Amino acid sequence: MQNLILRSWNKQKKIKDYTSLWDQIPTEILGRIMDRLNLLDCVRLSVVCKSWRSSVSLVHNQNKKISPPWPWLLLPHDQTGAKYLKFFDFSGAGSFYNLPLPKGSSGSSLYCSGSSKGWLVMGDCTDVNLTLFLFNPISGIRLELPPLETVPTFRRYLKEYPECLRHITEFVWKIELSSSDASSPTCIVTAIFYDRATLALCRPGDKSWTIFPQVCENHGCMDVLFCNGVLHALVFLDDDEGLEIPLVTHTMRVGDHIDDDPDQDQDVVVLIKLINHHISFNAGSCFVPGNENVVDEPQLSLVTEINSAFTSYLVESDGQLLILHRILNYGFLFMDINGENPHYMKTTQLSKIEVYKVDEHMSSATASSTKLDSLGDKILFISQRVSLSIPAAVSTSTDSNHGDLIKKNCIFYLKNVDITDMTRECGVFSCEDGRIIRLFPTSLTYTRDSHMLWFSPNIYI
Amino acid sequence: MSTAATADASSSGDTTEGSVRLLTLQSEDGEVFEVKETIATQSVTIKGMVDDDCATSTIPVCNVTGRTLAMVIEWWNKHEIGAVSNEKELKEWESQFDTIDDKSDRDDVYDLLMAANYLNIPTLLDCCTSAVAEAIKGKSTDEMREFFDIKSDFDEKEEDALRKENQWAFEN
Incomplete structure (x- = not known):
């Protein structure tokens, strides 16, 4: 092989004068590097020098890398002595951020x-x-x-x-x-x-x-x-x-x-x-006893009959107002959680989510709704305390490790513990086939002080 | 100056070795390399020239030194189909680029990034951006400046304001 370089990589290094050119790195390349970094690293990088800062701003405006379209998940925190709020960022390979309280x-x-x-x-x-x-x-x-x-x-x-x-x-x-x-x-x-x-x-x-x-x-x-x-x-x-x-x-x-x-x-x-x-409410659609679509979790083994209940949310998606009904199955468990007297506790499990589009009729000042079978290329995030919609395209990062978890036409949901219900649940509901995948195991707890939340940070560069 | 381990650069234009066409590449600093067309077309830029019949005479590779071009050619050789028996061996060979150990490594990666960008070599570009990203991960702004020998050109007030806007990134 005539043109084979036989020398090994390391031997060919020569002593160089280190006048760094790194501040001149082209925007396109810095953008490719940023694709592999989490948001925290990108923000730190944006303050290194003026030229990097303007590159980061450019990349930001091109593909919205910095203002993350993907909301963070605020994890429950301990009230006593906690100094930080812990967030999980799903984008890229996933990152945890500790932000000072x-x-x-x-x-x-x-x-x-x-x-x-x-x-x-x-x-x-x-x-x-x-x-x-x-x-x-x-x-x-x-x-x-x-x-x-x-x-x-x-x-x-x-x-x-x-x-x-x-x-x-x-x-x-x-x-x-x-x-x-x-x-x-x-x-x-x-x-x-x-x-x-x-x-x-x-x-x-x-x-x-x-x-x-x-x-x-x-x-x-x-x-x-x-x-x-x-x-x-x-x-x-x-x-x-x-x-x-x-x-x-x-x-x-x-x-x-x-x-x-x-x-x-x-x-x-x-x-x-x-x-x-x-x-948008159709009473007939509400009751769905059991759910065979839950992929990774056993059915509730309850001591009482399972009933259904719903909670409804408003979500905006591309300027369109949506009404979502989250339908839960619930029942009661006879449990002794804190070593006192065992008693009946309500527990719930997501059954399905229905999506309706609100049509306002300006002329007659009324409104009606249409049931949607698909969210198109959108991903929704719902919870009692905050709900939002993002386009799926921006979330399909090249180095995503989530495989089929992050795909369009699905709804991420959160259910926190409240005064009547001790279930904390978090998962993804697919509008395509009704499948439900839990992001982490459902837990039963009395602790209702600290909530999980979706959070979309405002990050300016 | 070293002529690397290149071919006899006596003839310019396209020559053939057996049935394989050779391309002549000339670095910014005048070094000449003969490379099999099948290998060099890993560069999307060069492939475009070959497809457009523009690769018949010496191809000037501006902004890339002979030393860097030699490394690029080594990369091409390793990534030629059949050059390495299996994927694992290739990954092992690539792993030498994964980490940046010192400033000399760092600047080699810079040169390779520029070359990979100019010649449009996706595999090399991926590998080098990954190496830089690994070096940046978890570093504070000051550590990044030190690592890349970059002097801040913000005045103190400007920098304070920037840090304040994103307090979370600079506090812990």
Whole structure:
């Protein structure tokens, strides 16, 4: 072989003058290197020098590598002595990130009770006091929310559950922000509180919550979502004669309403659309005893008959409003968890998820829904506290180790422990064939202080 | 200057060795290499030239030194179909590129990256980007600067602001 290089690799090295050229590395190559790095490494890399920074920005704008389309999973954390929040990033080969917790007041515990658009909703709880705030774990910025004492049902909650001050996660059902720029004076925070009987709105920094009066004990709110700038609320609606109304639109002024404030314009007006849950609900579809599609887990061995229940979520996918019904089978186990008296505990298992597309008819101001058999190339993430949609294309990273786990047309779901149900479940539901794959084993636990959450970080480069 | 272990560079243009056509490549610093066409076409760039009949005279390989080109040719030889008996042996041979042990290694990888990029050699590009990524993983920004001999050109205020924006990446 005439042209074979016979010398070994190492022998041909020569002493060189190390004037590094690495800061001049072409954007395309740096992009290829970044494809093999996790987000944390990419962020650190972006601060090395100006030329790398501009390359990272370019790559970011081209393929959205940095602002990860794939949400992170906040793992349950221990309230006592924890200094970090632990997140799991599914993208690439998968990474764990430890992000510092904010400092709580002395003797307090910090609880995470939701997330929205890059912000975590946290409660700083002591035995006598409870404050709610937004926390951006990427930048470390903390924004205070109005005192919960300004929410009438909070006082009732404390009266009914005086020992539950620490269980802020049960009072705060869901928080939804209108924008990721939470420090903007026009950003609206929407909250579903306690038993879904209170819908309250505020701007970060306001002195009080503004209660939306149409949601009450008799007309609870299942989910809220900002979609195309309008707040959508999933409710049960009927008129005075008990007839069902598919859609009602309200406007509401949010702010501190200081009467003697000459500048009342500081308040923000929010458009709220109440969508009747019944436009998509088909009672016949709800009951599915057992589920043979669960791949990796034995059926529940219950001491009682299995029943079904549903929970519904609003999700936005490419500007389209979706209603999802998560149907759970439940039953009761006779168990002795903490060595006290054994008693019946409710336990659940996902049976299936149904997806409906909401069609609003502008002319007649009504709405209807169409059942979808496929999500197309989308992946949805649902949970009580936050739901979102991402395009599947961006998640099929070349070095993905997840094989068939991460594919389009599937729904990642989370189910946390609550006051009535001790099941913590997390998995993937395939809309194609109804198969369910658990991401980790379902656990039964009493610990309901600490929740798993989907979290989409706002990372700017 | 070493002429590497190249062929007799007496004739330019395409010559043949048996039935195999030889291509003549010339590095930036003037070294000339004769390489079998079947091997050199692992470079998408060269393959394009061959397909377009543009590879009949000496092919100048700009921006790639003779030393680097010799390494590239060695890579091609190893990756020629049938050159290595099995995949495992090839992986073992490739593994010498997996880790960057010192600054000399590091700069060889840089040269190879540039060559692989210019000549468009996917296998080599993959291998080198992987080696760099492995070296970067888990390093702090300052450690990266030290590793690559890069001086920060941000002023202190700018850098503070950048770090503050992504506090999570710089605190632990």
